[in-house]
Amino acid sequence: MLSTPAFGQILRQLIAGSALVLLTACVDTPAADSAPAVAAPTPSAPSVATATTGSMPPALLTPTAPPAAISFEDWRENFRREALAGGIQPQVFDQAFAGVDPDPAVINADRSQPEFTRPVWEYLEGALAEQRVRNGQALLGRNAELLGRIEAHYGVDRQALVAVWGLESNFGQVMGSKSVIRSLATLAFEGRRPQFARDQLLAALSILQSGDVRPERMIGSWAGAMGQTQFIPTTYHSHAVDFDGDGRRDIWDSTADALASTAHYLQASGWRRGQPWGFEVRLPEGFDYAQADMATRKSLSEWRQLGVTLPAASAGQEGEQASLLLPAGHRGPAFLVLENFRSVLKYNNSTSYALAIGLLAERFEDGGRILAAWPRGDTPLSRSERIELQNLLAGNGFDPGSADGIIGANTRQAVRGFQQTLGWPADGYPTQDLLQRLRATR
Secondary structure, eight states: OOSOHHHHHHHHHHHHHOOSSOOSSOTTSOOBOOSSSOOSSOSBSTTOOOOOOOSOOOOOSSOSSOOTTOOHHHHHHHHHHHHHHTTOOHHHHHHHTTTOOOOHHHHHHHHOOOSOOOOHHHHHHHHTOHHHHHHHHHHHHHTHHHHHHHHHHHOOOHHHHHHHHHHHHTTTTOOOOEEHHHHHHHHHHHSSOHHHHHHHHHHHHHHHHHTSSOGGGOEEOTTOOBTTTTBOHHHHHHHOOOOSOSSSOOTTTOHHHHHHHHHHHHHHTTOOTTOOSEEEEBOOTTOOGGGOSTTOOEEHHHHHHTTOBOOGGGTTOTTOEEEEEOTTOTTSOEEEEOHHHHHHHHHSOOHHHHHHHHHHHHHTTTOOOOOSOOOTTOOOOOHHHHHHHHHHHHHTTOOOSSOSSOOOHHHHHHHHHHHHHHTOOOOOOOOHHHHHHHHTTO
């Protein structure tokens, strides 16, 4: 596909270091709503959250960022030399970059840090909107033959595929309208993570060189996610497939290619056909909430022995490993999540997104309804409050990692530590009450 072995070697390294998604912020906050669908999670994380990208690929090209005084034209020429040295053909580069200049809207999006986020229950209400459910049900029927072939080939359940399709692009209706080359060039020139953008830009150029898509049709989000199921370029290289047999891997205009590519990704991520994503459960009085952590895995039978009440649908799967998820803390619904939930997390590393995918897939078959009540009286912490919380935790000897406003595993562990000193349920869930108690320690 590419003209030199050197570029192929670089690309394999890029793919190994990358994950799927939008490249905005990440982690475990609920993803943000995108038009009508949740964006990638776009779902919004609560407010915005975004999709996750996983670890940043290793630096394979230099320099990683342009000197402060360099012009875009000089940067482009430097990058052109590197791309050509790596195997990109001159005419491919020149056609892709014809008329390309930095996009101010991309920089604004890259630098924006939403102050307020929506709670998980509001995010799920948007993700599971009745219109989306009805549209998904209709498309399951209309594409039954195609979905059956994809399901048979990759072993990924059709309802899950259609759920991803619905949340990522509103079933192909909202794929983004920006030039992927322009967006990635902008981010590589002056974005927050220039090396990641450069790696994705190189991969995007190789996609053009392969002939899978024309430059004018390579459109996507401001962050470079593309097509009906929002692949970043390195993910496209590793998992996109030509399922309709026309000689191109077209995730923009071929529903067959887009859905089969997603199935290929989930298959590679450990999807188990026919296995539930998880179950809503009830916890006993006096339960040790510190066990509610994705890093803690127990068999369903072991969870039962701890007093967890599982639904009848879990029968016959006693040996399956599961983790306990409390997306709104101990006062909200509880879920035991299995391997297919983790597979979705590899697609988008947001537990709210993965929960939405599982529930939406069930909703297509008139399931997916949560029984327990959400703590709707809670006001989520704003971004500045989350940063304050992290600084206060650190000041009290509980290490939350970087004070970046992202509630990841380190911050949740630090929250648990402080909750335990208070004698509170150690669910790792930050609240306004917890922040007030931390403020009192100043």
